[in-house]
Amino acid sequence: MDEIKQELQSSSRATHQDYFGKALSYLCITFVGLLVLSILYFITTRGLATFTENHVSLWKFLIEKNWNPGVLDSHGQPQIGALPMIVTSFSVTVLSALVATPFALGVALFMTEIAPKRGTKVLQPVIELLVGIPSVVYGFIGLSVIVPLIRHTFGGTGFGILAGVVVLFVMVLPTITSLSIDSIKAVPMYYRSASLALGATRWQTIYKVVLRAATPGIMTAIIFGMARAFGEALAVQMVIGNAVLMPHGLLTPSSTLTSQLTTGIGNTTMGTLPNNALWSLALILLLMSLVFNILVRFIGKRGSLKK
Amino acid sequence: MGKIITSEDVHLYYGEKEALHGINLDFTEHEITALIGPSGCGKSTYLRCLNRMNDLIPNVTITGSIKLQDQDIYAPGVDIVKLRKRVGMVFQQPNPFPFSVYENVAYGLRLAGERDKHVLDDRIETSLKQAAIWDEVKDHLYDNALSFSGGQQQRICVARVLAVQPDVVLLDEPTSALDPISSAKIEDTLLNIRHEYTVIIVTHNMQQASRISDRTAFLLNGNLVEYDKTEKMFINPDSEQTSDYLNGKFGQEDLQ
Numbered sequence: 093m094d095e096i097k098q099e100l101q102s103s104s105r106a107t108h109q110d111y112f113g114k115a116l117s118y119l120c121i122t123f124v125g126l127l128v129l130s131i132l133y134f135i136t137t138r139g140l141a142t143f144t145e146n147h148v149s150l151w152k153f154l155i156e157k158n159w160n161p162g163v164l165d166s167h168g169q170p171q172i173g174a175l176p177m178i179v180t181s182f183s184v185t186v187l188s189a190l191v192a193t194p195f196a197l198g199v200a201l202f203m204t205e206i207a208p209k210r211g212t213k214v215l216q217p218v219i220e221l222l223v224g225i226p227s228v229v230y231g232f233i234g235l236s237v238i239v240p241l242i243r244h245t246f247g248g249t250g251f252g253i254l255a256g257v258v259v260l261f262v263m264v265l266p267t268i269t270s271l272s273i274d275s276i277k278a279v280p281m282y283y284r285s286a287s288l289a290l291g292a293t294r295w296q297t298i299y300k301v302v303l304r305a306a307t308p309g310i311m312t313a314i315i316f317g318m319a320r321a322f323g324e325a326l327a328v329q330m331v332i333g334n335a336v337l338m339p340h341g342l343l344t345p346s347s348t349l350t351s352q353l354t355t356g357i358g359n360t361t362m363g364t365l366p367n368n369a370l371w372s373l374a375l376i377l378l379l380m381s382l383v384f385n386i387l388v389r390f391i392g393k394r395g396s397l398k399k
Numbered sequence: 400m401g402k403i404i405t406s407e408d409v410h411l412y413y414g415e416k417e418a419l420h421g422i423n424l425d426f427t428e429h430e431i432t433a434l435i436g437p438s439g440c441g442k443s444t445y446l447r448c449l450n451r452m453n454d455l456i457p458n459v460t461i462t463g464s465i466k467l468q469d470q471d472i473y474a475p476g477v478d479i480v481k482l483r484k485r486v487g488m489v490f491q492q493p494n495p496f497p498f499s500v501y502e503n504v505a506y507g508l509r510l511a512g513e514r515d516k517h518v519l520d521d522r523i524e525t526s527l528k529q530a531a532i533w534d535e536v537k538d539h540l541y542d543n544a545l546s547f548s549g550g551q552q553q554r555i556c557v558a559r560v561l562a563v564q565p566d567v568v569l570l571d572e573p574t575s576a577l578d579p580i581s582s583a584k585i586e587d588t589l590l591n592i593r594h595e596y597t598v599i600i601v602t603h604n605m606q607q608a609s610r611i612s613d614r615t616a617f618l619l620n621g622n623l624v625e626y627d628k629t630e631k632m633f634i635n636p637d638s639e640q641t642s643d644y645l646n647g648k649f650g651q652e653d654l655q
Binding site: 280282283285286287288289290291292293296300301304305 | 450452455480481483484487488490492494495496497498506507510511556559560563
């Protein structure tokens with residue numbers, strides 16, 4: 093009797109290992125959590141300094157069109173209007189996602205519905221390759237191929253939103269494609285049989301049932317693509333022209349939030365207004381990625397409610 | 400009553416493997432015909448030949464002839480889409496689309512190009528009534544079909560097929576995933592609709608076959624063993640194999 097009691101009350105080696113593993117994973121989680129929190133804290137305090145320390149009005153920051161943080165204007169006010177960059181960022185993001193989505197869906201449907209074997213064999217490596225190419229390479233191709241092409245075709249310098257959209261189109265295509273493939277594959281086979289058995293053609297089945305059932309997943313894919321486009325800095329910076337001007341069309345040089353950050357951050361001193369203003373741009377980027385995240389969650393939740 | 404489907408010497412191969420060894424079966428209009436037999440005997444495979452659902456599986460070869468009225472459905476030039484509108488199918492697992500009940504039942508009609516709201520409403524109500532589900536869904540027509548129970552979903556699927564007004568309704572073990580009460584409702588539905596449709600049902604449940612079918616076909620290992628009026632076959636089968644199967648004298652292990 094006593095033996096059993098003693099045996100049961102002393103913890104075993106396996107239990108110790110269990111505690112150790114648990115402690116280890118909590119440690120990692122804490123570390124990652126702290127990391128995220130400190131990033132949030134750092135960017136937020138820096139980003140808000142423009143408004144708290146330098147007393148720039150948030151409203152002006154969002155709607156003014158002049159960006160020249162180092163120089164005061166005729167009224168003695170700093171010129172930090174971020175509107176041109178906000179507009180450009182959203183333009184390239186939305187346009188590239190709009191252009192890429194039909195192509196991505198086409199490729200995804202080809203790989204899942206039309207030629208699953210051949211399509212996957214040939215296109216899977218292509219998509220993986222597209223993901224793996226560093227963004228500087230995309231930017232370089234954009235700079236040496238796309239920009240001259242636009243210049244010859246439409247005139248102007250060739251730099252601008254259009255060039256940015258073309259480069260980002262190629263960059264977000266694999267993201268949207270592979271996530272769409274996952275969501276189309278997740279549509280149960282029996283929906284397809286049911287539709288075909290009711291006298292639907294394959295195409296009717298695809299667009300009336302498969303795409304409809306996969307819509308939440310496809311929306312998520314598009315938002316992930318947009319998040320990537322919104323956050324891409326280097327490739328865009330190489331083709332957008334980097335003039336902080338309100339874009340007058342797709343062909344005039346402009347600047348996105350990210351490209352302005354990469355161009356400007358090395359040329360400013362920590363703690364000064366020009367530097368703080370750049371942090372404010374970073375804060376907008378952070379808030380936007382938060383918005384994208386929330387959107388994905390929201391759509392995911394609505395999608396699962398439907399089932 | 401006339402024959403609506405006649406099949407002669409139907410062989411089916413999955414690659415090299417022969418799954419059906421020459422089936423000759425005729426189906427009479429406005430009757431319920433049950434296909435019974437142990438698992439793997441080919442009854443579902445045969446059923447899926449009747450609306451060419453096997454075309455979806457790669458590497459399947461089918462020989463022999465299957466005629467709907469007088470038209471060979473495997474003849475070149477036959478429009479599969481039109482064939483499947485005449486020969487509808489209900490599957491083993493309830494598989495309503497993740498849309499509203501209304502949209503589910505309207506699906507086939509919309510495919511056929513029906514846009515008139517009144518016609519749609521009418522047909523949907525009629526079909527749901529025929530499938531004995533109207534009372535349960537009439538106040539929830541715009542709720543997602545997946546929010547209903549399995550038995551209700553299966554009856555929605557039956558209504559979805561009936562809405563297209565096919566000549567023949569194929570059912571592939573429609574009640575095997577359902578509880579006895581839901582199964583009984585499906586059986587009632589089938590008895591209701593047989594005056595207007597021809598029903599061919601694959602079932603594992605021999606009592607079900609004896610309850611609802613006019614004729615029964617017994618398949619074993621890809622062969623048709625016996626085909627007769629249901630009463631005759633259940634009381635006095637010609638073949639010893641049929642008798643053994645009906646009396647539960649052999650199970651699956653004896654077939655290997």
